[in-house]
Amino acid sequence: MFKKIECIIQPFKLEEVKEALKKIAINGLTVTEVKGCGVQRGYKNGSYEETKPIVLNPKVKLEIVVDEEDVEKIIDIIQKYAKTGHIGDGKIFVTPVEDIIRIRTSEKGRTALK
């Protein structure tokens, strides 16, 4: 079946990830500018305390819908190119996709993906 890979990454890593995905012929990609925080509540080096407000740092979100078989390959690429090794590199989520429909042609499923 199909899977949606949704990942939140550092905005300055977007170009590298995008180019790497292009090389393995990933055609469909949606990017959104988002704000968010993780375990650190938006603070560096664990400087968060209960009394402080949550800080939402700018990130970008990529959404890619692919064949199940391509998931591992894409995860590897995102990990390789989005990683700085510091807190705030983001996360990758993989979810099942029930169906795909191309609006222009009404093509469905695999045909809509090709």
Place this chain on the structure above:
Amino acid sequence: MGIWEMAQKQVDKVAEILNLEDWIHKKIRECRRVLIVSIPVIMDDGHVEVFEGYRVQHNITRGPAKGGIRYHPEVTLDEVKALAMWMTWKCALLDLPFGGGKGGVRCNPKIMSKKEIERLTRRYTAEILPFIGPEKDIPAPDVYTNPEVMAWIMDTYSVDKGYAVPGVVTGKPIEIGGSYGRNEATGRGVYFCILNALKYLNLSPEGIKVAIQGFGNAGSVCAKLLYKEGCKIVAVSDSKGGIYNSKGINIEELIKIKEETGTVLNYKDIDKITNEELLALEVDVLVPAALENQINERNADKIRAKIIAEAANGPTTPEADEILEEKNVFIIPDILANAGGVVVSYFEWVQALQAFFWSEREVNLKLRERMEKTFWKVVDLRESKKIGMRMSAYVIGVGKVAEATRLRGLYP
């Protein structure tokens, strides 16, 4: 050449391409088990008629045998053996955990009453009873057998066991453990294959011309779905003849007319054509959905379709196949094109074993996924090995059975 010999020759050819070990080749070109039964039936007027029936298990290496039962006056053991073998390759190609089987009873259901057919079915089931079962061999509908016949088989088997065993047959009515979408599965599978073939050849479904030979279950469902997709169905035929309209036929109306009057010929504003003329039409897609050997060495060079989607079993003879390959016709071979039926049979069996049933949407999505995945696998092999679509499908199917045989080894 007889049909069984033809089926064996096919295996020989594939064995050569796959470079199969001799012992595996020898093993898979024969049928594992053949059961011949005589079926005495009390006819409505009181006299007893004895029919001959068969159940063949060609291969059960990858799982229980799977395949339909046909009632036809001309059924022969050789035919049933060949069909059982094709089921083995088909199930393997589609990655279903089944082997191949087939059954048949030589009778003429068209002149028999419903009660006679029921008694015949029950006695036949009783005779093959030790042979079948959810984990051994699972029959399904075929030529002139339907969900009602499957219900009788299920009942006879279940009465013998003392409890309901829905997993012993597929193609049952929904109420006793059948699956949503099973009835339309074969036609829907053909339709998915055609859409993907169009995609592969860079054609859009909208407005493409389609001719359909045969308006039974597979033909009519496929026609309906293509019609809804915007294809122009210019010709349709059934056993009584064919109809043609260059502007396209309204399939929903045609289905009603066929149901009410028994033939497609009563549709208005059409030219009548013969089956032979239908095959030679200049169309984009030709769907042979009737009987075997319709496209043969006599008419193959007249075919002008870009795509042939084999909804029927064995509609193209090997001689015709060569001619079509030379003409560069894109063939979606029967073991791929009409596999939708056995795919949803598999879903039905799974649902029955789990006693947990799926929605029609779920069934159709899963069917589409499996058909499309297999279609592109066959296309990829065709391109990499530079062989025809049919050979590619066989190479995948036979290859999987061979690998399973190799892994299991030879007993003792």
